[in-house]
Amino acid sequence: MFQPLEAAIGLRYTRAKRESSFISFISFASMIGIALGVIVLITVLSVMNGFEQAMRDRILGVLSHVTVSETDASVADWQARRETLLKMEHVVAAAPFIEKQIMLNESNRVQGAILEGVLPEYEKQTGNVSNQMLEGSFDDLKEGEDNIIVGVKLAESLKLGVGDSVTLLTPSPEGMESGELPFLKQFNIVGIFRVDLQQYDEGTVFVHMADAATLFEMGDAVTGVRLRLNDLYKAPAVSQLVANSSGPDFWVSDWTKQNENFFKAIQLQKTMMFFLLGLIIAVAAFNLVSTLVMVVTDKGSDIAIFRTLGMTPFSVMKVFMVQGTLIGVIGTVLGVIFGVMLAMNVDVIVPWLERLFDVNFISEDVYGISTLESRIRWADVAMIAVSALVLSMLATLYPSWKASRVQPAEALRYD
Numbered sequence: 001m002f003q004p005l006e007a008a009i010g011l012r013y014t015r016a017k018r019e020s021s022f023i024s025f026i027s028f029a030s031m032i033g034i035a036l037g038v039i040v041l042i043t044v045l046s047v048m049n050g051f052e053q054a055m056r057d058r059i060l061g062v063l064s065h066v067t068v069s070e071t072d073a074s075v076a077d078w079q080a081r082r083e084t085l086l087k088m089e090h091v092v093a094a095a096p097f098i099e100k101q102i103m104l105n106e107s108n109r110v111q112g113a114i115l116e117g118v119l120p121e122y123e124k125q126t127g128n129v130s131n132q133m134l135e136g137s138f139d140d141l142k143e144g145e146d147n148i149i150v151g152v153k154l155a156e157s158l159k160l161g162v163g164d165s166v167t168l169l170t171p172s173p174e175g176m177e178s179g180e181l182p183f184l185k186q187f188n189i190v191g192i193f194r195v196d197l198q199q200y201d202e203g204t205v206f207v208h209m210a211d212a213a214t215l216f217e218m219g220d221a222v223t224g225v226r227l228r229l230n231d232l233y234k235a236p237a238v239s240q241l242v243a244n245s246s247g248p249d250f251w252v253s254d255w256t257k258q259n260e261n262f263f264k265a266i267q268l269q270k271t272m273m274f275f276l277l278g279l280i281i282a283v284a285a286f287n288l289v290s291t292l293v294m295v296v297t298d299k300g301s302d303i304a305i306f307r308t309l310g311m312t313p314f315s316v317m318k319v320f321m322v323q324g325t326l327i328g329v330i331g332t333v334l335g336v337i338f339g340v341m342l343a344m345n346v347d348v349i350v351p352w353l354e355r356l357f358d359v360n361f362i363s364e365d366v367y368g369i370s371t372l373e374s375r376i377r378w379a380d381v382a383m384i385a386v387s388a389l390v391l392s393m394l395a396t397l398y399p400s401w402k403a404s405r406v407q408p409a410e411a412l413r414y415d
Contacts, residue, residue, distance in 0.1 A: 046380070
């Protein structure tokens with residue numbers, strides 16, 4: 001198979017066993033360094049992608065894509081409002097809700113929580129909590145029966161289970177002015193859910209909307225209406241459309257606004273991780289410079305002979321550029337292969353390491369989730385691979401230029 005002369009010589013130099021084992025070791029170290037840098041970058045970015053996706057899925061499992069309420073957090077004619085919203089483009093489901101802060105009391109244990117009054121048949125269409133039940137079902141929330149569904153962490157904290165009862169404490173409507181004692185009411189626990197997001201598993205409860213309306217003396221009014229869209233990324237556009245059509249008395253928000261700072265922080269962390277961990281590849285590329293400089297010194301007589309036989313300085317440059325680039329290509333390919341394999345098996349490897357060393361890498365109290373997930377984005381993999389190849393090619397420029405400046409007479413004087 002025909003090869004350009006420069007490529008043939010460069011490949012031969014790469015394969016050849018050198019007299020200096022130190023140069024061979026540095027070449028191998030450069031290759032491994034590039035591979036390790038690529039592996040670490042792919043794995044870390046994939047884990048951060050998985051963390052971002054997991055948090056988004058869990059948050060949207062409890063929240064809605066778009067939330068509509070009046071400025072006083074009360075919607076009187078929610079049925080008409082719901083029908084109007086369902087006619088809008090991209091809206092596939094709408095569910096009314098009542099949301100209030102309450103206290104839960106069991107024996108001598110008291111804990112605050114957010115109470116969500118929902119209609120089970122509608123809530124199933126807009127949220128995923130009904131699919132995350134450990135015990136019981138959302139269908140057990142029936143009007144007038146004072147049933148309640150709690151998060152798993154909340155149940156553990158209050159030492160409650162299905163079949164137990166818990167006391168809800170809430171201020172009476174006139175309590176703030178008259179100083180009346182909180183209103184107390186017993187509810188029966190009929191279900192326990194787990195969405196793997198601590199703030200909800202530990203601080204959210206669900207009751208039937210009619211029971212919540214009775215508890216807070218709201219009549220037929222609700223706090224607002226939640227919308228589910230066929231494309232969650234259309235939420236900003238839909239929320240703007242709803243706001244324009246609803247008038248100034250309505251407050252409209254979407255999931256991107258409610259969690260804007262959180263997802264911006266994740267994106268910033270990903271960007272900083274890319275540049276910081278990219279320094280591993282940069283260090284490996286610097287080692288590649290050292291390797292090629294030593295190779296050029298070692299092959300001085302060969303370069304002189306090439307020049308004497310008519311090879312141009314640019315051709316000499318290409319010989320060593322081929323050699324350095326090949327090291328970078330091999331390191332990048334190995335890094336991509338093992339990086340993708342590692343990223344695809346993070347959910348298996350991390351639990352195994354946790355059991356082996358008896359440590360917990362993912363603290364639920366800190367990160368809000370209990371499991372580490374990974375999601376490979378091929379655009380990230382391509383960007384990492386291209387970055388590694390570009391750095392490797394740039395690292396060959398100075399040693400190759402130095403090789404092209406070798407003078408045949410000087411190089412052969414003492415040979």
